[in-house]
Amino acid sequence: MDVLIEYLPVLIPLIVLEVALALTALIHVLRHPNYRFGNKVFWCIFVVIVQFIGPIVYFAAGRGEEE
Amino acid sequence: MNALEIKGLVKRFGSHTVIEGLSFEVPENCVYGFIGQNGAGKTTTMKMILGLLKPDEGSIRVYNEQVRYGQTDTNRYIGYLPDVPEFYNYMRPAEYLRLCGEITGCPSGSLKQKSGELLELVGLKNVNKKIGGFSRGMKQRLGFAQALLNEPRLLLCDEPTSALDPVGRKEILDILENIKGKTTVIFSTHILSDVERVCDRIAVLDQGRLRLEGPLDEIKKKHRSGKLLAEFGTEKEAAGFEAMDFVKKTGADVKREGRKVILCSGNTREVQKAILCGLAGMDDMPLKIEVLEPSLENLFMEVVE
Amino acid sequence: MRAYAAFVKKEFLEMSRTYKLLIMGIIFGVLGLMNPLTAKFTPDLLAALMPAGMTIELGEPSVMNSWMQFFKNIPQMGLIVAAVLFGGILGNEISKGTLINLLTKGLSRNTVVLAKFTAWGIMWTCSYALSFIITLLYTNYYWEDSADSVLLAGAVSGVWIFGLLLIAAALLGGSLFASMYGSLLFMGGIVVIQFLLGIIPDLGRWMPTGLISNNMSLLEGNMGLAGFMRPLLTAVLLTALFLGLSCAVFRKKQL
Numbered sequence: 001m002d003v004l005i006e007y008l009p010v011l012i013p014l015i016v017l018e019v020a021l022a023l024t025a026l027i028h029v030l031r032h033p034n035y036r037f038g039n040k041v042f043w044c045i046f047v048v049i050v051q052f053i054g055p056i057v058y059f060a061a062g063r064g065e066e067e
Numbered sequence: 068m069n070a071l072e073i074k075g076l077v078k079r080f081g082s083h084t085v086i087e088g089l090s091f092e093v094p095e096n097c098v099y100g101f102i103g104q105n106g107a108g109k110t111t112t113m114k115m116i117l118g119l120l121k122p123d124e125g126s127i128r129v130y131n132e133q134v135r136y137g138q139t140d141t142n143r144y145i146g147y148l149p150d151v152p153e154f155y156n157y158m159r160p161a162e163y164l165r166l167c168g169e170i171t172g173c174p175s176g177s178l179k180q181k182s183g184e185l186l187e188l189v190g191l192k193n194v195n196k197k198i199g200g201f202s203r204g205m206k207q208r209l210g211f212a213q214a215l216l217n218e219p220r221l222l223l224c225d226e227p228t229s230a231l232d233p234v235g236r237k238e239i240l241d242i243l244e245n246i247k248g249k250t251t252v253i254f255s256t257h258i259l260s261d262v263e264r265v266c267d268r269i270a271v272l273d274q275g276r277l278r279l280e281g282p283l284d285e286i287k288k289k290h291r292s293g294k295l296l297a298e299f300g301t302e303k304e305a306a307g308f309e310a311m312d313f314v315k316k317t318g319a320d321v322k323r324e325g326r327k328v329i330l331c332s333g334n335t336r337e338v339q340k341a342i343l344c345g346l347a348g349m350d351d352m353p354l355k356i357e358v359l360e361p362s363l364e365n366l367f368m369e370v371v372e
Numbered sequence: 373m374r375a376y377a378a379f380v381k382k383e384f385l386e387m388s389r390t391y392k393l394l395i396m397g398i399i400f401g402v403l404g405l406m407n408p409l410t411a412k413f414t415p416d417l418l419a420a421l422m423p424a425g426m427t428i429e430l431g432e433p434s435v436m437n438s439w440m441q442f443f444k445n446i447p448q449m450g451l452i453v454a455a456v457l458f459g460g461i462l463g464n465e466i467s468k469g470t471l472i473n474l475l476t477k478g479l480s481r482n483t484v485v486l487a488k489f490t491a492w493g494i495m496w497t498c499s500y501a502l503s504f505i506i507t508l509l510y511t512n513y514y515w516e517d518s519a520d521s522v523l524l525a526g527a528v529s530g531v532w533i534f535g536l537l538l539i540a541a542a543l544l545g546g547s548l549f550a551s552m553y554g555s556l557l558f559m560g561g562i563v564v565i566q567f568l569l570g571i572i573p574d575l576g577r578w579m580p581t582g583l584i585s586n587n588m589s590l591l592e593g594n595m596g597l598a599g600f601m602r603p604l605l606t607a608v609l610l611t612a613l614f615l616g617l618s619c620a621v622f623r624k625k626q627l
Contacts, residue, residue, distance in 0.1 A: 007409065007412070007413065009510070009513065010405055010408060010409045011409070013405060014402065014405045014406075014409070017398065017401060017402060017405075021398055024394070052399075056395050056399065056453075059394060059395055060391070060395060060456075063391070114627075119472065119475070119476070119627040120626050120627075121626060136624070137623045137624045137625070138480060138481050138482070138623045140478070142476050142477065142478045143477075143478040145476060146476075146477075147472075147473070147476040147477075149469070149472055149473070151469075152472075152473060153468055153472065153473070154470065154473070155386065157385070157386060157389035157390060158385070158389075162385075166378060166382050166474075167477060169374060169375065169377075169378035169381075170374075170375045170378050170379070170474055170477055170478075170479045171375075171477050171478060172374055172375070210473075213473055217478075
């Protein structure tokens with residue numbers, strides 16, 4: 001436990017970033033139901049489960065054309 | 068002054084010659100119809116005028132300034148509407164027009180007003196979605212707005228009406244008619260009725276060569292067939308008319324097709340006079356008498372053959 | 373000048389609306405956090421994973437371990453992601469035809485190239501600075517000693533210059549091949565050629581790849597600043613050359 005507390009100052013921003021990113025991506029997935037590939041369920045799970053890489057892959061490749 | 072002068076233009080793509088020795092001039096403040104089938108070389112010619120493609124031979128001058136391939140200063144006179152205009156999908160129409168205005172150095176005060184007016188003119192005033200969601204017709208309308216934004220002296224439109232519904236087409240043609248006199252317009256098309264509506268001069272392009280060029284009314288006059296048509300209510304009346312002495316006396320070549328009688332001659336005026344005098348003594352009146360104008364379509368087919 | 377400013381602004385709008393800004397910010401922010409964390413955490417983690425009774429000799433992690441992570445992760449992860457994003461900056465616009473409307477309004481082609489370089493240069497600088505500042509702050513927090521600031525400045529600027537060189541290479545690749553993939557291949561080619569030429573020691577000392585591989589040698593004092601200046605000079609000259617060539621090629625491009 002002591003070990004964990006020592007890392008908290010760096011872990012907290014990391015976790016905040018991850019959660020914020022996953023949420024941003026999740027909201028985008030839900031509000032823009034057009035994807036270059038995959039479907040809504042797939043992207044919802046992918047974006048939330050796969051940390052950092054999931055949302056980045058979604059924004060870079062999976063996101064559909066602008067509405 | 069001529070808005071555009073093209074001399075001896077040649078363009079090859081590999082071994083395929085797309086433009087073969089094209090020469091014509093566009094006087095200032097006219098609407099110039101650039102007619103040709105798909106693949107006749109209309110878009111290629113326009114791209115060379117804009118310096119986007121390199122001519123293999125020949126010269127192009129815009130308002131007496133030589134067009135240079137690549138970076139060319141003559142583009143500041145020109146507004147261009149490509150056949151399929153491409154925009155930044157993530158922008159809204161007003162944002163796109165602002166970018167265009169800033170690039171041409173339009174003062175920011177008048178820019179906002181100007182872009183508002185133009186969006187209203189092309190019917191996109193209340194459209195606030197991103198361009199990525201636009202239909203082709205909407206993109207064409209926005210393309211028109213961006214082409215007119217910098218008040219160009221020469222407007223080049225590549226098939227501006229092809230992606231539009233009938234209402235949109237009429238609106239665009241109305242705009243073209245309105246700016247006639249202030250702006251020189253060159254527009255390419257294969258829709259001949261559009262040409263007849265707005266053009267002063269035409270050029271017919273076929274397989275990279277100019278087949279016909281000049282003011283529209285002169286071309287029509289020159290190709291006037293010397294045909295007079297008299298149309299009757301019934302075939303019997305038409306046949307009776309055909310057999311009349313005064314008709315034969317005109318010396319015209321008379322042909323009857325059902326209820327229609329066509330008189331071909333070298334002097335339509337004299338024939339018309341004689342016919343009208345003769346008709347005064349007849350009981351059966353024709354439904355109409357008409358001097359046949361060559362239709363642009365016939366002319367086009369004739370020169371393209 | 374106004375057209376230049378307008379085009380730079382357009383580039384930033386594009387980065388933000390196509391989520392490139394977000395991606396760069398997140399990746400470089402996360403990398404910045406990961407560097408000190410990994411350096412500090414690895415020995416503890418290994419110790420925890422070892423079966424009871426076994427011990428391994430691991431030195432106490434030092435400030436150098438943190439910077440070692442920085443100079444490993446940024447070039448390997450950060451630069452690769454950045455390069456993929458750089459790939460599309462000119463090639464995509466040429467292949468899609470989105471520049472036609474603007475160029476036919478009299479926008480100078482040089483302005484396009486230079487404005488893109490400016491916008492993406494700023495974007496790269498900010499992302500990289502973000503990563504560096506985060507790593508610096510946490511390194512100072514976890515370790516009492518610190519790296520030599522002159523050498524650190526040298527090592528850090530090396531990666532930065534290399535990033536700028538990549539942007540210039542992306543622009544030249546884009547104007548040559550008019551596609552995103554052409555641009556990416558060109559960037560990759562530039563790096564591979566450098567590694568191949570680097571086999572010859574006399575040439576290798578001048579290759580800009582030294583800017584992303586010799587950082588730790590510099591920081592640990594095994595390589596003088598002078599040795600690091602050679603690739604730096606080459607990289608600056610190459611960047612200028614690529615930009616100039618890119619303008620020249622793009623000015624004569626059939627669109």
